[in-house]
Amino acid sequence: MRLLRLLATAAAFLHLALMASAAAAGSEREADRVAALPGQPPVGFAHYAGHVRVSDHKALFYWFFEAKQKPQAKPLLLWLNGGPGCSSIAYGAAQELGPFLVRSNAPNLTLNPYSWNRVANLLFLETPVGVGFSYTNRSKDLEELGDQITAHDSHIFLLNWFKRFPDFKYHDFFIAGESYAGHYVPQLAELIYEGNKKADKDSYINLRGFMIGNAVLNDATDQLGMVEYAWSHAIISDELYSTVRKECNSFKEEDEGGHPSKACLPAVKAFLQAYDDIDIYSIYSPVCLSSLSKSSSSTSKLVTAPHYFSQHERWHEMKKMPRGYDPCTEDYVEKYFNREDVQKALHANVTHLSYPYSPCSEIIHNWNDSPATVLPTLTKLMKEGLRIWVYSGDTDGRVPVTSTRYSINAMRLREKKQGAAGRRSWGGWRAWYHKEQVAGWVVEYEEGLTLVTVRGAGHQVPVFAPDRSLSLLSHFLHGQSPPPSRAGHRQ
Structure with missing residues (x-):
């Protein structure tokens, strides 16, 4: 009887502890x-x-x-x-x-x-x-x-x-x-x-x-794809393209361990200079002219630099370039989140930071580990049954669609064959649709990965294609292939 009373008392204490924990969580x-x-x-x-x-x-x-x-x-x-x-x-x-x-x-x-x-x-x-x-x-x-x-x-x-x-x-x-x-x-x-x-x-x-x-996946193919994209979109010359491919050995998929010649570094510098007056994140969008006059100490950066590019000052100067339909949006955002009334409403900056809010950190100077590839991680998680989609806005020059395709191809996956809906495709590659228009292209792989492009979108796909990105997300969450025909999505 005494044991039963002890057990009942312990259960009561446990119940009270759980209630207190739930109340604390609810209060927070x-x-x-x-x-x-x-x-x-x-x-x-x-x-x-x-x-x-x-x-x-x-x-x-x-x-x-x-x-x-x-x-x-x-x-x-x-x-x-x-x-x-x-x-x-x-x-x-x-x-x-x-x-x-x-x-x-x-x-x-x-x-x-x-x-x-x-x-x-x-x-x-x-x-x-x-x-x-x-x-x-x-x-x-x-x-x-x-x-x-x-x-x-x-x-x-x-x-x-x-x-x-x-x-x-x-x-x-x-x-x-x-x-x-x-x-x-x-x-x-x-x-x-x-x-x-x-x-x-x-x-x-x-x-x-x-x-x-527009994901950083694999250094060798990411770098190769950047150069291929710039050349195929008439941003760099035939001569510069050939020089970079010849002198910078690690850009070659078959020679990832190669060493660059002395001619590689000036060639890469010239490559980066080709983007000086356009937005590398969205090559057909205007740049924010007011931001161009800002100090080059700005540290805005949306993607870490590939190995050979990171050695150049020019790369770091490029990081100040904004992106979006309104190319000055980043400036507006920085101003908004530095407002005291905004911070108070968001319960933010409670420790009164010694530095202003910035879209990209101005106090992080070292990045101590960054593997050259995450492809083995993708392969492992695909085998474990996780749903994995990789998408790419096709007007981004920083992590372009060519980089993504080279990276996925390096995984040596097997394309799913298309049925009747894919009769006009070659292999597994086909168009997908939104509001009866081609929204991009898609290929699905037997191993469980799906690659989707978004036509006319830059690095930040939801900025340039908000309706299509929402459609893409909805199909991803439901495990459904993007619509394969005009009739497949008329909304």
């Missing part, structure tokens, strides 16, 4: 609720922002939007931008795919009719520390950053975020991102996959797949 969540942002139009969905600790001295900043309708029935999508060192909030949320877009110097935000929270609950994360409002209390942390720490801290963030938002814990979970997130996303997915093997129900994450756009 409610404290993160964003009542309204300055200039925000009224909406019918909730959104939250704040910091989640990943260690005693580090905290990552997030912004979370519930789906516009029936959030309890929608999957959860984490979005990551790259850099390394660029903010998913300044780019993804505020310029690309979030519900509220910063579109001018005016105080009002613009409601995005193609926001990705139409089809998913949408989570943006600023990672690693030193990016945006994410911070550390130890300065040496900023000198130790790299791919591994970014993946580790992002994983810890998710585990702790789900404690704050437990009702989303068992939703289908997907990750998406662009540019250097071609490293971040699969590396985080691998950590989640391995962690799930030994996870209990409280630490299991229901990961189903990921989607990466």
Whole structure:
């Protein structure tokens, strides 16, 4: 009888502890609720922002939007931008795919009719520390950053975020991102996959797949593809193209271990100079003339430099070039998130950072580990059954579609053969459609990977093709092939 009383008492204490934990999580969540942002139009969905600790001295900043309708029935999508060192909030949320877009110097935000929270609950994360409002209390942390720490801290963030938002814990979970997130996303997915093997129900994450756009995947083919793209789009001359191909051996797929000649470095410098007066992220878009007069100390960068390019000053000067339909959008975003009233509404900058908010970090100077390829990680996760899509806006010169195709080809995957809908295709390559127009091209592979291009879009696909990118996301989340005919998508 005494044992029964002891067990009952222990169960009661456990129940009280669980209730207290749930109450604490609910309190933290409610404290993160964003009542309204300055200039925000009224909406019918909730959104939250704040910091989640990943260690005693580090905290990552997030912004979370519930789906516009029936959030309890929608999957959860984490979005990551790259850099390394660029903010998913300044780019993804505020310029690309979030519900509220910063579109001018005016105080009002613009409601995005193609926001990705139409089809998913949408989570943006600023990672690693030193990016945006994410911070550390130890300065040496900023000198130790790299791919591994970014993946580790992002994983810890998710585990702790789900404690704050437990009702989303068992939703289908997907990750998406662009540019250097071609490293971040699969590396985080691998950590989640391995962690799930030994996870209990409280630490299991229901990961189903990921989607990466204009993604850094494989150094050798990324570099080769950049040069091929510039030549095929008449940006560089035949002579310069031949010189780079001849003198820079690592640009050759069959000779990845080759060493460049003395003629390689000036050839690469000339290659970079060819982009001086255009936007490498979107080669047919105008540049922001007001930004061209800014100091070259600007550190805006959406993708890390391939090995030979990173040795040139010219590469770092190019990093100040903005992108988007309005090429000055990045300037507007930086101004908006530096406003004190905006930071207060977002529960941001609570530690009063010693530096201003910037779309790409101005305090991260070292990146200590970046593998030359993530293709083995993609192969591993495909074999484990994760849904993997790689998409590419085809007017991007920085991580162009040629780079992505060379990288995928290096994996030696088997194309799926097309049925009746693909009669006009050659092999598995076919067009896909949106609103009865060709939206791009797609090829699916037997091993589980899908490659999709988005016609006329630059590096940030949702900026240039918002309706098509939303359609692409919707098909990805449902595991459906993009529409194969005009009749397949008339909306």
